[in-house]
Amino acid sequence: MVETPGLPLAGLRIVELGHYIAAPFATRLLADLGAEVIKVEPPEGDPVRGWGSAVDGNAVWFSVHGRNKLSVTLDLKAPADREKLATLCARADGLVENFRPGYLERIGLGPAVLHAANTRLVIARISGYGQDGPYRDKPAFGAIGEAMGGLRHLTANPGQVDFPPPRCGVSISDDLAGMYAALALVSACWGIKGDPDARGRIIDVDLVSSVFSLSEGMLPEYGLFGWVRQPQGAAIKTAAPTNTYPCADGKWLCIAGNSDLIFRRLMTAIGAPAMAAEPRFATNTLRCENVAELDAAIAAWTRTRPAAQAEAVLEAAEVPCSRLYDIADCAADPHFRARSLVMEVEDPLLGRVLHPAAPFRFDGIPPEAMVRWTGPKAGAHNAQVFGDTP
């Protein structure tokens, strides 16, 4: 066990009753920030350990998903193990759980019971639809959180009927809910710290609300004017040219060329300086009206060269752009390496692995020091936590 001095949440004790993504992601962030996180798993382990690839039965994703946490195993069907869980919660600052609403109450460990033993416990509950309301008992699926929260409607190309709007490609609704649960939990802990009379809280976070929280001005605009935002594909209706363009190698290049100065540099770089001088492209408003011609001219140029080469030409012309990075691009990028955003870590279960840095950094703490250890085996800390003989 390595400890890193100066992490902001050092001394905060969190119990995770999580499985799959949302609650474990919340506590991974808290663990990266220095909290002591005890992950409670069933004897067979969190089922997320069965996802994706594995080496000798050790899930590769879990190296990251479980990092900086302690793992203990308990069988919540056994009264003695429920008692152990109650003891963990009695001496913790916070609990993060993502069981179906009502489950904790059914096993006799609802908030009322936990608060009777520890009035200061902050309990963060994550569910698909929330702890109340007509959909509370529906099964939670990340994809349905994306759909019902209003995000997937927008992740689409207008006029496209041959393919469905794609998923975000990652577990976005679980991730967002986990981030909000972490923020709300630490906020509640800040609120009671140092106040001997303060009491813990019960926090309710759900996938649908978390996705819906990103709706910008759509809801007041709908209420006032009846406007319903429609998908815009890779373009932005109010800025031109900014879009994603096909390249000779089948890859795509995202270009943000809509300011007047950048637009001129862009058109010069692609060998069409005369277009930049035409009055009907003189302002962003005019370019938005005539965007189809611009997009066609830019795509005609990008189609003639591989994405990396087109990117290099535009970079040299100081036109903001980026290939759509895949994980190999991320791993190879000099900025990612210079910032230790991609780092090599020794995992006792897997060998040398690559880890992403924590998404926040603090002065005086190197990003490498924020990965104190990699995801452990289920139950690896039973002896340490419970004082059992292993």
Next chain:
Amino acid sequence: MVETPGLPLAGLRIVELGHYIAAPFATRLLADLGAEVIKVEPPEGDPVRGWGSAVDGNAVWFSVHGRNKLSVTLDLKAPADREKLATLCARADGLVENFRPGYLERIGLGPAVLHAANTRLVIARISGYGQDGPYRDKPAFGAIGEAMGGLRHLTANPGQVDFPPPRCGVSISDDLAGMYAALALVSACWGIKGDPDARGRIIDVDLVSSVFSLSEGMLPEYGLFGWVRQPQGAAIKTAAPTNTYPCADGKWLCIAGNSDLIFRRLMTAIGAPAMAAEPRFATNTLRCENVAELDAAIAAWTRTRPAAQAEAVLEAAEVPCSRLYDIADCAADPHFRARSLVMEVEDPLLGRVLHPAAPFRFDGIPPEAMVRWTGPKAGAHNAQVFGDTP
């Protein structure tokens, strides 16, 4: 000014030096949680006030984006106003800023200067690429954060060449960075609360890292095996049938029908119970191998009816599914209304408007009470904050 008792961050004083989305979104979350947020704007206001629709010059989005905040205006080119800003920071707990790296230092208000006046200040800096590294000085665009962070590569349909991978449809990279900045800032404040010797921190959050943090197990899998995750459209390679299907009204229906029991219910509901009984669809693994046939059969059924009607049939059969909600669907949904996820709020500048609830709720605090006031005019609180005559 309305105050709501019991909000967790009551008493936390935050200065926002933000514009557009990332920093203002961070502080909106902190303000929803009860912090006192003073938003510092240029005399002409945050340029985000010019985005989207407006009523009498008041931006509709800003009703939500600026809610629960105080707004003051300062001209940072004027020494007297920089002095006022320094005074605000001297008595604050935290500062959130999203200028280009180096700007605060250039106007004489870098972290060293701010910490000299207030050793406990927690400074959260948000930028496109971070405060160091070779790309630090590049201009930040949300779309490029999505592209370089590895998300947009995945938001695509495999084999699709006629349309580019669409944007996420919202400012996802700014939102994620704002959420991480808020979490890191509150964590740092928790860390020093009650410790008279503790010192403030400097936090570095950027759009690219924030997006990249959602890469799940992709990075260790790439490092160990050279695997590069490719887009999967609306499907999931390891679960079938789960996809998004076209309906008669041009809308789409997301269906998660991959568990054995649900699969049988689904096939019965669409009038194909015989398919559910065929051995080659007996397990999820077999269904993944033969997914094209299943998807075709399901789509043949969904194409014959409008999305809402297909959804109702599957709901009745207890098959998890959801139309791709647009903002009108969200506003009309009984669960959204029952949970006050959509609520009517009186905005003195706009009249009755709809606001989304905060994405976290706390026992004893109704969601309505978390919207204390709507986004104010730029400079509305100059007199209150600076004691000036307005």
